Amino acid sequence: MEFENLKDELLSAVDSSLKYARTIDSDADFEVYVYYENRTQVSINQGVVDASDVIVEGNAVRVEKQKSISFASSSGISTDRIRRSINEAIASLKTLSIKDERFKGFCEPKPPGNEGTLAKEILSLDKEELVNYASNMVKEGQKFYKRIHAVGSECGAEWGGFAVGNTLGVQQASRGVTNGFEVYCIAIDGEERRTSFEFDLDREKLIKPAGYGTKAAQKAVSLLGAKKLNKTGIFPTLWTPIPAAAFIYASLAQSAMGNNVVEGRSPLSDKIGKNISSSKLTIIDDGQKPSGINTDAIDAEGYPQQKNTLLEQGRLEQFLFDTYYANIRNRESTGNSVRSGRTLPYEVSPNIRPKNLEVKPGNKNLDDLMNSVSDQAIMIVDMPIGILHSNVSTGEFSAVAQSAFLVENGKKSPIQPVSVSGNFYKGLKSLLNIGSDLEKTMFNVETPTLVFDGFSIVG
Amino acid sequence: MLGKLEKCVELGEKLGAKFVEARFDDLTLRTLTRVNDTWKDIILRSRKGIGVVCYFGGASGYSSTANDDDKELEKVVSKAFKMARVSAEAASIKLDFDKRPPVKGTGSDAFHPKVHPQTKDLSFKTDLVDRLIINARESGQNISNATGMYGELYGHKLFTNSEGSVVEWDFEVIDLGCRVTSKTTDGNLVNGVDAARGTMGLESFEEKGKTPEDIGNSAGKHAKEQLKAKACPAGRFRALVENQLAGVLAHESFGHLSEGDFVVVGMSPLSKKMGERLGTEHASIIDQGTPNISKFGGLWLPYDDQGIRANETTVLDKGVLKHYLHSRGTASYLKQEPTGNCRAVHFGFAPIPRMTNTYFTPGNLNKEEALELLDTGVYAIQTSGGQVQGDGSFLFKAIRGYWVENGEMKDPLREVSLSGNILALLSKVEGGTKDLHLWAGYFGGCGKSGQFPLPCGLGGPELVIGEVTFGGKAG
The missing domain is CATH 3.30.2290.10 (PmbA/TldD superfamily)
Structure with missing residues (x-):
């Protein structure tokens, strides 16, 4: 399969499959999703190299008849394999008539949005080049300092796309390309061991990993010499962009998803139009930003992706929906349907996720923020372990910040891991400040440093 | 084919x-x-x-x-x-x-x-x-x-x-x-x-x-x-860890450190520690592809994805590190035998060292004796998951628990996090109950190097541990 004719081939597979499905049962509604991706990856871990060049291809079919719905997927996009899914899904409807009265139909046809930037040079990124990138980052990290014990790196390039069609008339496709890298370093001094990492993921241009091995090493070394905090209490906490992204993703991103709202798992269900956070906070989810990794012309069920404002100066503006949950709430989808499985996305039935979250930056740099906290504060600089396992319903979280600093009089000194706990939703209300240091970071969240008050620290 | x-x-x-x-x-x-x-x-x-x-x-x-x-x-x-x-x-x-x-x-x-x-x-x-x-x-x-x-x-x-x-x-x-x-x-x-x-x-x-x-x-x-449960107080307490949570500790926080690829590159804190004492005599951990599943539960894995027959590997024997978990390449590099642990989540991935059924071996206490040995502390039960890091530090959520005083179960406790370092924890294992239970699910599963969810078995007895840090609310 070539990138240039990828859309046509996927759309043709969708079209012929829908026609076949109609011949099997003309009373049912069908949705056919076809996915194809070329994925090349090289990882170097202390000199051990693993490399793969795989094609991920598969299909998924949903059938609805008199409010009964079934889903079947299979690996492969050949006619036989798509027909297998169609037949499986129909057979399942025949043996089992379970109605979902809330289902009001598949996605209606709409004009698509735009694909994100498709940097063609990523398509021709040579496999040897990926090995060199990964190898050079490791060398940089190792050269930096004798206390750097381990360096690992990973480089990858992907291109592919998907097409989706249904018997209501949707037939759309979208493509994407990305390349990215990740490098981590472990600095060791006696029994002390500190980890840091750097990464980039880009669809607009070729990655330039030079210098990042050194940067990761520098960061890991700066964490050495950590002292015990030896204190337990409430402290202001500074969350630099990576942990801040984890905070936003584990809290608001989850509770703003329409499925959690409708199913009673989100405490924000009745809070539209109300202030749920400090007025400093504005968060949007932009499914149409050209540089966004999750930007596509359509979402996973064929609805045009769009830009959605979640929080405007602390006021909850809207939730994120796919067609199913939007219909339950009698509103339009927000184009947030995804097939979220990373390894075989086509296997996952449509769900809701943010596309590209952005936290609007403030105007203080990190030094200003450090100076802005009176007395003592804790700065968290990596993703606290356990934060993603927090409870969306209650907002209670308890996590361990492995890489942290004590901030005192505007200066920071490394401290040994501390546990940080509290409540996400109370935290949003007691947000003290937002930095200007906007960064593209994990979970496709772009955020600056966030400063919260009121969390418990156990040192 | x-x-x-x-x-x-x-x-x-x-x-x-x-x-x-x-x-x-x-x-x-x-x-x-x-x-x-x-x-x-x-x-x-x-x-x-x-x-x-x-x-x-x-x-x-x-x-x-x-x-x-x-x-x-x-x-x-x-x-x-x-x-x-x-x-x-x-x-x-x-x-x-x-x-x-x-x-x-x-x-x-x-x-x-x-x-x-x-x-x-x-x-x-x-x-x-x-x-x-x-x-x-x-x-x-x-x-x-x-x-x-x-x-x-x-x-x-x-x-x-x-x-x-x-x-x-x-x-x-x-x-x-x-x-x-x-x-x-x-x-x-x-x-x-x-x-x-x-x-x-x-x-x-x-x-x-x-x-x-x-x-x-x-x-x-x-x-x-x-x-009606109360929040668990924050701090360090003695703990009785229920079977499933013990299994998660065996798998997540210790088992991963014993995986050969992690050891070969020197990233595991268990690298170069073969034969060393890491825990008390009450801490033994086994990885086994074909345990007696009709008696204990777990997963049946007669071969790995390199065609190596399943093994029973004693990783930690009464506190002493005995073996790592291998692919053929890591076994050869570390001069050990392959253990049947090279697995892939599906055909889209190359197989890498993974666990099969990983568990703490049972001890000789009955439940009453375990509570008596615990004396005063937290009885932590089940888990909704957690996170670990390469140095053995972990944080797990126990779904529920009880405050235990003088060997008697008192108030139920809400979801609480346990954190610490597995190597420190192993040296505080004071005993285990006689009952062994293994679990292996379709939901959940293990994640490593992008390969998720791989069904793995885990379990153990209930373990009495001298000190664990519990999260919860401070101040």
């Missing part, structure tokens, strides 16, 4: 690969999820494809496809070889391995459940889930959400390599679970969960404790109890 795989091996060797492995998976997965009164997921999946590993110059290259036509397979082999070749120069640690006698394995090595999930239609399984919800509602209170889930994964696996090994077996795991969320009078939401899972037949859901009625009741009751 064997002929196609053999051709892949032959072609890879012709291109110049030192060793080639080819495997074929034909797996079926089903997920049934009911949320309150709505069937959220009725999902059927077919995962069928071929994966090829080529070894060259101490490096490996992997490629895979869902398309088994001959031309596509030629491309796959050539891509796998190319990736190995371009990687060889950058590989300063060479994971070569010597040839061994071929392994011949047949279907007779597979576990054959009395009632295979393939033999029952969907309505049989949706009925199991319906019964979960009915019973959860009967025994729960102030329920805002009751979710019932059934999952099954089964199918055929075929493997061959340059040695002429031919291994063929069937994989199977089923899972029936319930989660109940209840709302407290002050608006907080609390959870109760229970499940029966592992390599077993559908007949298991008729056994005491594993019926949908028992599972639903248990989830409902636990959520109800949580309505």
Whole structure:
């Protein structure tokens, strides 16, 4: 399969499959999703190299008849394999008539949005080049300092796309390309061991990993010499962009998803139009930003992706929906349907996720923020372990910040891991400040440093 | 299909690969999820494809496809070889391995459940889930959400390599679970969960404790109890860790450190510690591919994805580190025997060192004696997951618990996090109960290097631990 004719081939597979499905049962509604991706990856871990060049291809079919719905997927996009899914899904409807009265139909046809930037040079990124990138980052990290014990790196390039069609008339496709890298370093001094990492993921241009091995090493070394905090209490906490992204993703991103709202798992269900956070906070989810990794012309069920404002100066503006949950709430989808499985996305039935979250930056740099906290504060600089396992319903979280600093009089000194706990939703209300240091970071969240008050620290 | 795989091996060797492995998976997965009164997921999946590993110059290259036509397979082999070749120069640690006698394995090595999930239609399984919800509602209170889930994964696996090994077996795991969320009078939401899972037949859901009625009741009751539960105080306390949570500690925080790839690169804190004492005499950890699943539960894995026969590997023996968990390459590099631990989540990935069933071995205490030994502290039960880091530090959520005073169970406690470092924790294990339980699920599973969710078994007895840091509220 070539990138240039990828859309046509996927759309043709969708079209012929829908026609076949109609011949099997003309009373049912069908949705056919076809996915194809070329994925090349090289990882170097202390000199051990693993490399793969795989094609991920598969299909998924949903059938609805008199409010009964079934889903079947299979690996492969050949006619036989798509027909297998169609037949499986129909057979399942025949043996089992379970109605979902809330289902009001598949996605209606709409004009698509735009694909994100498709940097063609990523398509021709040579496999040897990926090995060199990964190898050079490791060398940089190792050269930096004798206390750097381990360096690992990973480089990858992907291109592919998907097409989706249904018997209501949707037939759309979208493509994407990305390349990215990740490098981590472990600095060791006696029994002390500190980890840091750097990464980039880009669809607009070729990655330039030079210098990042050194940067990761520098960061890991700066964490050495950590002292015990030896204190337990409430402290202001500074969350630099990576942990801040984890905070936003584990809290608001989850509770703003329409499925959690409708199913009673989100405490924000009745809070539209109300202030749920400090007025400093504005968060949007932009499914149409050209540089966004999750930007596509359509979402996973064929609805045009769009830009959605979640929080405007602390006021909850809207939730994120796919067609199913939007219909339950009698509103339009927000184009947030995804097939979220990373390894075989086509296997996952449509769900809701943010596309590209952005936290609007403030105007203080990190030094200003450090100076802005009176007395003592804790700065968290990596993703606290356990934060993603927090409870969306209650907002209670308890996590361990492995890489942290004590901030005192505007200066920071490394401290040994501390546990940080509290409540996400109370935290949003007691947000003290937002930095200007906007960064593209994990979970496709772009955020600056966030400063919260009121969390418990156990040192 | 064997002929196609053999051709892949032959072609890879012709291109110049030192060793080639080819495997074929034909797996079926089903997920049934009911949320309150709505069937959220009725999902059927077919995962069928071929994966090829080529070894060259101490490096490996992997490629895979869902398309088994001959031309596509030629491309796959050539891509796998190319990736190995371009990687060889950058590989300063060479994971070569010597040839061994071929392994011949047949279907007779597979576990054959009395009632295979393939033999029952969907309505049989949706009925199991319906019964979960009915019973959860009967025994729960102030329920805002009751979710019932059934999952099954089964199918055929075929493997061959340059040695002429031919291994063929069937994989199977089923899972029936319930989660109940209840709302407290002050608006907080609390959870109760229970499940029966592992390599077993559908007949298991008729056994005491594993019926949908028992599972639903248990989830409902636990959520109800949580309505009155208190927050666990923050700080360091003595702990009694229930079997499942003990298993998660064995798997997540210790087992991963013993995986050969992690050890080879010197990243594991267990590197170069073979033979050293890491824990008390009460801390023994085993990884075993084919445990007595009818007695203890768990997963049945007679071979790994390099065609190596399952092993019983004592990783930690009465506190002393005895063995790592290996692929063929890591075993050879560290001069140990392969342990049958090289697994891939599906044909889209190369196999890497993973666990099979990892558990703490039982001790000699009964429950009363364990509580007596605990004296005063936290009895932490079940887990909703957690996170670990490469240095052995961990944070896990216990779903519920009890405050224990002078050996007596007192107030129920809400979800609480346990954190610390596994190596420090192993040196504080004071004893274990006699009962061993293993779990292996369809839902959840282990994640490593992007390969998720890989079904793994885990478990243990209940462990008494001298000191654990509990999260909760400070001040």
